[in-house]
Amino acid sequence: MLAELKRLMVGQPLATEPLAHERLSKRIALAVFSSDALSSVAYATEAILIALMAAQSGALGYATPISVGIALLLITVAFSYRQTIIAYPQGGGTYIVSRENLGVTPSLVAASALLIDYVLTVAVSMSAAVAAITSAVHVLEPYRVELAIGLISLVTLANLRGLKESGRIFAVPTYLFIGSMFALIGVGLVKLMLGGGSVPAAPVPAIPYVPEEFQELSFFLLLRAFAAGCTALTGIEAIADGVPAFQKPESRNASITLVIMAVILCTMFLGTTVLANAYHIIPDGSLEPETANSQLARMIFGNNSLFYYVLQVATMLILVLASNTAFADFPRLSYFLAQDRFLPRQFAQRGDRLVFSNGVVALGIFAAILVIAFGAREQSLLHLYAVGVFLSFTLSQFGMVQRWRKMRTPGWRRNAAINSIGALVTGTVLVVIASTKFLEGAWAVLMLIPIMVILLRSIHHHYTAVARQLSLADAPPPSAVRRHTAVVLISGVHRGVVPALQYALSIAPDNVTAVYVDMDAEVTAKLKEKWKRWGSGVPLTVLSSPYRSLLRPLMQFIDEIDAQYDDDVLTIVLPEFIPSKWWQHLLHNQTALLIKAALLFSKGKIVTSVPYHLED
Template sequence: MVSRLKRFLIGKPMKSTHLEDEKLSKLKALAVLSSDALSSVAYGTEQILLVLITLGFAAIWFSIPISIAVLGLLLILILSYRQTIFSYPSGGGAYIVAKDNLGTASGLVAGGSLLVDYILTVAVSSSAGTDAITSAFPSLHDYRVPIALIVIALLTILNLRGTTESASVLAYPVYLFVAAVFVLIVAGGVKLMVEGVHASIPEWGSAVNNISLFILLKAFSSGCSALTGVEAVSNAIPNFKKPAEKNAAMTLVMMGIILGVMFLGISLLAYGFGIAPNEKETVVSQIANATFGRGVIYYAIQAVTALILFLAANTAYSAFPLLAFMLAKDKFMPHMFKVRGDRLGFSNGIIMLGVLSALLIILFHGDTENLIPLYAVGVFIPFTLSQLGMMIRWLKVKPAGWPVKLAINTIGMLTTLTITLIFIFTKFSQVWMVFVFLPIVIFGFFRIQRHYMNIADQLRIDIDEEKPHIKGSTIVIPVAGITRVVLHSISYAKSLTDNVAAVYVGFDEEEIRRMEEKWEQWNPGVRLIVLRSRYRSVMRPLIKFIDTVEWKTAETDHITILIPQFITKHWWQNLLHNQTSLLIRAYLYNQKDIVIATVPFHLNR
């Protein structure tokens, strides 16, 4: 039943030889890896206006120069990450760059920040998509959490089906959103040129009371949330068709151009129509309403906006498993993240991302607006470390044209460092969790690595000196009576060695006498050792006996505890029986360096 459901949801297993077929073309990669960055158009301008509106409506004209400054930062990031792609074509982005040039600790800070950011990406994107739906249909506001959880479940299943299949599905809504936004920008621009700007909008350059550099920097840093997801292409280079680095670089440039045009266009329309942020209606919804009214086109734009906001999470589904794989390969995360699933994706990473983001949605009741600054800081820390790492690389390697490359990365590092500090100082009350949670994540990375290193040290042998030591064998069989299960176990034990002992734990003398008489009558060729238990415990006398056997024979014999166990036909029937064999096996497994084996006997009714 479970297997059939799994096959229905994620499809039939794929051969490892088909891995190359799962690589992405530029157009599919643009849809999968740019959905996060492109979707930020839906809330980037709004984040700027939310800060400016605190000074009054007259301050909204500042949104235009701030938007242009954000585009300048976007240009720097595109140029910087394009250099990273060609320098590190194996992928890994900020984690690999920082680890290679700045040291392991810096690499883990970058990698840990990105992992947390990808979890936040899914949570924030799902919530933002839900907000777009509730803007159009306010009656659904109370169902925000279930809607977001359903979307996360669908995206998780879609990505478990494989990279190519998910890309084929996601390409249509992503490009539909791009087309819809361009239609909105053109139609809105034409309407403003024909009818003029909104009468109440403040004049460009007009004075604003209480304006300060602090407020402008805060608005700028909020607008920089539109740049989250830019690094995803450099993280996922191995997912591209060959030549991977050239295709990745072209995809990055295309994403930058599309994102820049759409972001500036939305900012200009918001100013032209005199849009102010509204708790119950998004800025994009207000622009669409002002341009087309609440007709078919309005609802179509809202639908594709909601869809792209939901699908923005898919960037994280592409990048998180690959980054987790690289960290696991370096022994900083569990090895399970290195395993490819039935459909050749890193399914454990996909499932973990879905579960953790769903928990965030539940904990914050679908209201993740306060997570956006945290989400942005999680990106700008790796941005800064990546730029600094590339600066060190150019100074060490000094390839042709390195001064220009160094200048680009230096400007990028100083800019992203400034943004990070602005976030910290202007929104400390919202981002302080980074300074608590990130060290815990880094500590976890080092603990995991130490565990793997300790295991390697203890399991490693000298193949020139150490050879298998041949010893005899002693088998101990715990028995509760004379049954077919015990017969089956004794037959197997005697096929291995003649040194077999059956152990019976009795609670009263009459019971012990009957067992000894019955055993003598049966005479299976194996001696019965009776242990008396004064406190009605099977475990205590049995463990004490095993300790004695181990002490006497450990040097000469391998000790095997052979546990007879019958397997019921139906799972619920297990509830009707004592599970002493499970307790014995669990205790010995965790306490003893001896062989523990189970001889199953399957019941058929």
Template sequence: MADRDGGEGEGGTVVTPSAEFPPLDPDELRALRRIGDRWRDARRGRPPGADLLPVDPTLRRHPDRPAPTRFGRLAPIVMFRVGEPDELVATEPANLPGSRLGRAATRLRRVLFGPPLSSAAVLYERMRKLVALPVLSSDLLSSVAYGPEAMLAVLLLAGSGALGLSLPLAAGLALLMVAVGVSYRQTVAAYPHGAGSYIVAGDNLGAGAGLAAAAGLMTDYVLTVAVSVSAGIRAVTSAVPELAGWTVPLGLAVVGLLLAGNLRGVRTAGNLFVLPTYAFVVALLALLAVGWFRAAGRGFVPVDPPPVSAVEGLGLLLVLRAFSSGAVSMTGIEAVSNAVPAFRSPEWRNSRTTLTWMVAMLVLFFGGLVGLIHLSGLVPTAEQSILSQLARVTFPSGPWYGLIQAATALILLLAANTAYNDFPRLLFFMARDGHAPRRFLHMGDRLAFSNGLVALTVAAAVILVAFRGHTEALIPLYAVGVFLAFTLSQAGMVLHWRRRRGPGWRRRATINAVGGAFSGLVLVVAAVTKFTEGAWVVVVAVPLLVLLFGAIHRHYERLHRSLALHPPSGGPAPGPSVVPAAPPAAGPAAPEEEELPEQVRHLVVVPVARLNRASLRALAYAASLGQPTLAVHIAPEEPEADRFREQWRAWGDHLRLETIVSPYRAVIGPLAHYLEALHASRADLVLTVVVPEVVVRSRWHRLLHSRTEQRLRAALRRLPGVVVTSLPVHPGG
């Protein structure tokens, strides 16, 4: 991976729709100029006007010509304006599909997701700090609704007497939160164009470490959606137990709503999630203020928890398990470093400020809740979340309990939005480097990474159904992936500072080293202590994902090597005199010569089933190309072949006809083998197969016709030098 330090002014991490179309590298540009010179030399001597087009490509309208009208059921052709020279600009976002069902589906999509946005609007689809805070912190802040409970549930295994360890553990976790938060502040400063663990680890530790970090983050983001939604549904069922049987359907409905909201774009999604996050912050501040005020009234004397017998002995292993369980409250702390390009300018400064607010609120809420739960003598139960118990104790009457539960449910259900913001962006960076399918580079109608959003939704829905929406079953899977990413990112930052050795690099490296050491400790503890509880799934999934990413990258590398422009090895660009009059009988042209039109030798092949208007139009089109043309007929038996040859002679025998008798009545197989044999006899030939295609008006009519061109294209796809093209024929047209 190339270094993407923003200090070099590199704009590679800036997310724009143009990232889907990367520029040529310098070597390819030199090769392109070399090939262009050969094109120019080979085309000298052409008669004047040979390159004139029969139409005006700029579509300029003339007063003596009628305005273009609708073509069939398509939208009007007049949807362009002239931009730069030799450039047209579409003035409409998209053409409506021709069918009635297609037009209705398009209108419904625009109602749900909004009208398409111009590519230029990407600069305005960014977030200010007050919007970015709820969008990016919803996962981090909402985790305090289940993080303390996860820690206490482990301590409770040693009996109610072990709950007193929650205070020192909370202090240690607060220190870890501050250390990791300060470390990521440095990451944002070092990579002002945005860089999560994938980029930082890949730049400084190598591609393998970057892919491992990416795999850990991807599992974390998927689990973030599943855990947040299941915890939100549990908050609802704690207040309304009658809905407990609807946990999975309600969770799937929420995931669908999250997808719809994010498909409307970054700014719209941010506006949708601002109010619930701030409502949760206000509700939690009110809960802490009233709870600590009442605790102060009784002299901070803790209430004795109900007696619970121990089922495990209190030892170091159990304490470490409790610590790693409480560490799930830190998931989402990396969101800002991934989403720096989504901030308004200056991006890095605004993202650092937002990150500082997030960490400060996390420490305040986590520490305040653990302390208040300890003073209130509460223990985790299966029937009701511990936050719900604390709200009932703090507000025994009045509407406040309902308001706190509603705010908690909303923030938990919408906390998955952090993953919806970062997961597609991570896939974008990986696809840009060739480690993920390139379709994840594409921005949808609303300038959101629609393919990444859909992929996250499907994966989270599968996890939600597989674990039946049980938060407790999902928590053990949660910490391993995210702390793997934390550890690799901070280790990469240590090497980053050591390589640059700028002012204060030792202090910066020490901060990242401390954060990396703490994260590594939690990673090892979580992987070891929770391995049998489900963490083995992530331990196994991460290397499998790394292998998958590597296979994708190798495929794209092979594809790039085969399609890249390679200049000839030395020597001046040859003129037309060195172009042979005819290629050799076998063997393709040299790679640097295949792009020259004079090196392409054609044979046009037209499969003809019967002589009707469709086949005659295909024959006329093939002959109009001015290239050698061959017609092929597949006959099921000899008498039918004789009849067809008689019809062919009646037509005039204008083109060479080859008849193939297929006694087993197969059509595609014999035709494909025959074309393969033709290509093998002259590998330098380009076979262009012209297949007439009858275009029917209704979709159900397609069931009445064989899709010959599609079957033939699938059969010949692996054969180089064969082009299958269909000639649409409209009945009655």
């Protein structure tokens, strides 16, 4: 039944064969790899406005200069990643760059930050997608968590079925979102110019966003707003990770696509922030909050305009696609870590549909837990978001500096200078984000990363120890087995016992013992009478158990038998009858399973099950 359900949900298995690799044009690659970065426009401006509201609405005018600073940072990071694309045409993920140029520990720090970031990407994107819909359809607001969990489940299932990053799937929602945002900015600017530089202010929400305590407008508060808006840079490294997917010449096409993405992202981010200031958008703090982008769209397009609903739907779709970027990268990074023995080997195995299904399922579960914990509120999750992003940025850029210094290829000084600027800028922003958002949740990420590094190293230590102990390098040549001892554990005399006895006699004809634990004197007496006829001449040992314990006398007897000889192989034979229906297993006490579990951790013993299959 479980197998049939899996086939229905996931699909039929695919044969192992060379994986088809779709080469993407710049136009399609922009849609495939930019959805995560472009989707940040849906919540970055609002994050700045909420941070500035701590000094009341009069401070919202600082949103525009802050967004200009973030745009300059974005351009710096984009040009730094161009160097990574040139140096790693096979794909320059932060883990790989750090491992090759900085060493094991920095690479594990980068990997931990990335794994956390991918989980947050799914949780934030799905929560923001739900916010886009509930802003347009308020009746759905009480079901935010359920909607977000439903979206995560759908995308998880799609990836388990082997969803490919097809241009058709990604291009339509991505370009619909870009077109809708440019239409919003264009129409908003036209209305602003026609109004002589001023337009009617947006209606104040029923309950404007109110922070826990008001603060004076200070440099520290502006830094907090800047740190909040830096979520606009999430996903910018995706193109550098996916260089091999581009058409030839891969590096050149990827570099051009990265520049185009940076220009589009800067334009949309600056445009929405400028318009939010011009239209006096105030964050909504009600129980049914409306996003800042939704408020702005209502002011520009009108409440019941078709363009408004198109924008909201496009926003939801690109946010869902943004989460799919994490579903592609999280299993791939888990695969690299598993290959290097830092994660369980299961993460390196492809499932029935040729995808790393264990990584897909793990990501879906972790993201769902975060969504439930934070009530599907993306602004609450953003406090955790940017720390891992800028930590991976900094390590990647610093790793590139080390690479240029080591390789000394033509133009290495210029390239190293560019990456040095990127490392310095992103490192500074990392310190700003960590300090300004420490008490708001960044402490959790900063604490979790070293814990994950320790866990990854522990897994690696285990695999290294296993490999060392299993190695034949220093092992003595195998010696011949001189004696074989078989012990058959019985719970009665029935058809299932006879094949087990025959098997035991075949491997140890002159050294077989049957064992039974006496729980009831009357039942034991009847068993001894039947054994005389059906025991095949095998001696029967009855163990006393005055306290009705099964495992204790069995384990003690097996240890005594094992201690008799130093040169024998001891095999414990378990006769088992197998019901024909899965549910019939629930009607039996699974004693054999308990015995096998106990013997599994008993050194030097072989356990063999001899099944007897029952009919309907």
